[in-house]
Each structure stands twice: as structure tokens, then as C-alpha cells.
Amino acid sequence: MLVNISFGSVTIPFKNTLAVLFTNETTNQSWHYIIWDYRVPKAITAVLVGSGLSLCGLLMQTLFRNPLAGPFVLGISSGASLGAAILIMGASAFSSVFSFSIFNDTTLAIASSLGSFLVLLAVLSVALKIKDTMSLLIIGLMFGSITGAIVSVLSYFTSSENLKQFIYWSLGSLGDLSWLQLLLLGSIISIGILLSVLSIKPLNALLLGENYAQSLGIALKKSRLLIIIATGLLAGSITAFAGPIAFIGLAVPHLTRQIFNTTEHKILVPAVLLYGAIIMLVCDSIAQLPGSASVLPINAITSIVGAPVVIWLLVRKRKMVF
Amino acid sequence: MAIVGVNGIGKSTLLRTLGNLQQKIDGVVTLENKKLSEYSPTKLATKISLVLTEPIASKNLTVLELIALGRQPYTNWLGTLTEEDKIKTKEAITWVEIEDLQHKKCFELSDGQLQRVMIARALAQDTPFILMDEPTSHLDLYHKVQILKLLQSIAHKAKKTILFTTHEIEVAIQICDKMLILGKNQSYFGTPCELIQAHHFEKLFPTDMIQFDANTGSFKIK
Known part of the structure; x- marks a missing residue:
């Protein structure tokens, strides 16, 4: 985390970073500003995003008993994209009528949360009706396709400037969060983690399959709902504030299972939180391109760094733990 | 206790209904004078345990x-x-x-x-009750008998009721205390001996290919 904070477009020596962080030394006012109002919030965001998404991935992979499931299989990120797309691409039309712009970071967060929340509601109402979890997976993917298609149609008709703005959002960003926004994100993620901890027992029972879980006294529908709500809170809030960050949620649970060689969720839940945070920090540090003034999109880095690691682990162990 | 019957007669359906895995089609299921639907999931889990045919996830x-x-x-x-x-x-x-x-x-x-x-x-x-769906499928004769012997000793020594569906009628006749024959119009329940004497096994399958031999307790190909 310290290393992460010391990297950035403006070069601040590591020693001075520590000094600013721990001794309140204010020899250089702009360094102080950069560190406290930009880099520390960004590092905390990275921790929250990394752990939250990884936990979502674990929940979904166990619930659907599918190693390919991730935080976004329920269509949450597509819903967020739709919200963001409507705002970004609709805002210009709106502002030409009302002569002021409604587009800023806060409205973007609100729009994408609304989008993901609507999709989540739709998935939940379906989840209450159907008995089969696998059809839930397919329905989630279908919702994703629908919203994806609407986004495509919107972007087809929009100006290139708006399109660029949307693509910029979809690349994900850990920066630009105020302390207040961080507090909000942190609280929502805490609730999500709490719900997940409450689901540890049902999650372990689900390792045997749904029928066995039920015969062990697990209230199946209630647990499923709890897991979906936890995922919705985690993935929804993260996507709203940091954009649809790919890969972490899919990869970290696999990585953790390989390393710990267990499927026991009492170990996996905290381990996934920890690894998610570490990997996100590492990815973000790489994205800062230490020593240079430019910053790469975080979404690209997570996949470029993460995919080879997972491939390497699988090849080395030869057998996937799932 | 074995449930036997031809394919598709509803052995597994019956077992799954008793295990509260699926909604009952008709009638009432009671356990210790209380309706199955009135049990909380956890309470029921201390009464009935299951061994199913589906592979674990x-x-x-x-x-x-x-x-x-x-x-x-x-x-x-x-x-x-x-x-x-x-x-x-x-x-x-x-x-x-x-x-x-x-x-x-x-x-x-x-x-x-x-x-x-x-x-x-x-x-x-x-749990006092264990329900098993075809516990001996995929096994060779030796291991079939081994499993059923094991179930017999558990039922007798641990005083548990073990209810299982099976196609191994001949083995079940030798090992089970009670058997339930599911038929299209009528079902029969009793000890294997009673069921043999009442000629209920003869009506189990269509009689054009195989015939039940009451003396040996086995089926013969015509």
C-alpha cells in the first residue's frame, strides 16, 4: 500500500512520502495535497474494489457451482453500463435543451448505481420465482445481453466525443473519489462483506449441491437471496464508483483456491478479501507506470497482469481446485 | 426397507417427496404425527438425512x-x-x-x-431416518452386497430406519426387513416372505419375458 502511494505521475521520493504520511511534515504543500487528497484515497479505493470484487466472484462461483462465474454474471455491470451510457449520451441532448449540464462524477455514480440496481431487482424477482439456479445464471446473462445491445444502439447514434467519454468510464478508474464517496463505498462494501460472512455456512453446504444443502437444513431460497443481495451491493457499488473493472473477480478466487488448496469458505472468504486487495494494489501500481508521467487504464492492467498468473498457476499445479 | 418397482413407477419421486426435496403431488406426509411442511428446515435436518444419486458439486x-x-x-x-x-x-x-x-x-x-x-x-x-436413492447403482455385485450389508447393520445396531430405492430385488429380498412394491394400481408393503407368499412379486414386471420363482426368490428368463 505504501509502495502504491509512493507511485504516481508526479515523482515524490519514497522517504518523503513516508514523512508526509506519518509525521505531518508539510515542507512541500503540493506533495501533501497530492498524497492526502489523491493517492491515499486511491489506494483505499483499490483495496475496497479489489476485495469486494474478489468476494463477489467467490460467492457467484460457489452459488452457481461454475468456475467461469464472476461478479458480473448477474448482469450487474451491464446494468451499470446502461445507466452510465444513458447519462453520458443523453446528457448532451438534455443540456442543449436546459442549457446546463447534468453530467459530473456524482451523477455518473448515481446513474450507474440505478442501472445496476434495476437489473439486480429484475434478477431478484426472477430468483424468487424459479427453483433452478442454473436458469438464473442464463437469465443474468440474457439481461446482460439486452442492456449491452441497448448500449450499442445508443453509442451508434451518439457523438464521438460522448462515445470517448463512455469508453473512458468503461476502462475503469480508481482515482477521483472524494473522502465522502469513499466513506459511502466503504460502508456499502462492509454490509456486503457482513452478508457474505453470514452466508459462509450455506456456501459450504452448497459445495455438496443444492439438494444436499437443503437436506442439511439450509433454507435454500433465503440463502440464495442473501448471496445475491451481497453480490449486488458489492458489485453494484464498486461499478458505480470505479467503473466495470474486469477480471479481478473471476481470477482471485481461483488464485486463492490454488494457493490454499481448500474449498472451506471460512478460510476462503478472508483469504479472497486479502488477495483481492493486494492484487488490485499491485495492478494499480503498475498502471501508474513508475518513473513516467502517464497512467494506463486499470482495466487493461488487471487482465494483462492477472491472466498470465492464473494460467501459470493452473499449468504448474496441473489440476484445478474448485 | 426397500422400495422396488419398474422404471418410471415413481420410486425416486416418492423418496424425494418424503425427503422434502420436491412438492407433494397429492396427499399428506407426516413425520412423528406432524406434517412435513410444518418442520423448519433445520429441525427436519435432524430427523431425515439423504443419500442421493446426483454427484456432489x-x-x-x-x-x-x-x-x-x-x-x-x-x-x-x-x-x-x-x-x-x-x-x-x-x-x-x-x-x-x-x-x-x-x-x-x-x-x-x-x-x-x-x-x-x-x-x-x-x-x-x-437422524432417525435415512433416505437413499439407489445406493447400489454403478456398483458390482460384491460391492452392492457390501453396501446393503452395511446398511443392514446400521439399521439394526444403531436403530435407524433406512429407506432406499433399488433395482436389486433379489438381493433386497435376502437383506431387507420390509419391502414396498410400487405398482400401477396398487402397492404392497410387508416383509419379503409375506410378499413372496402373497405372490406380489409376480405382478411386479410384465410377464412376457421374465418370471418370478417363489422357491428361490429370484427372477428367471422365460
């Missing part, structure tokens, strides 16, 4: 972990195992004689071994 559990999951109805919200849970798990392992397997992962086991592990898990759940 994660074969990466170790045998010990899997059997310990049978203690879930008794553990706290986090699923922490108490001393008593560990003792019950150990007992189940000893009973089924799989001490040498307990640290193996489930994907390393043969079908017969896995079936014994699943039985141990049901034993660890410590």
Missing part, C-alpha cells in the same frame, strides 16, 4: 470435510465443529470403515468408496 472436499458437513444442522451460524461434532464424525467414519480414506480428496475415490463416504455423511447427521 465440489469433488475437492476431503472425505473428512465432507462427512463433517453432515453436522451442519447442529453447528452454530459459522459452522464451527464442537468436540461432540468431531466425535460423531469419527464414529461415522469408523462405522463405515473408511479410516484410511479420510484425508483423501473426493475425486480420488472409486464409486464404491464415494458411496460409503456419502453414507458416513448421512450417519454423521445422526
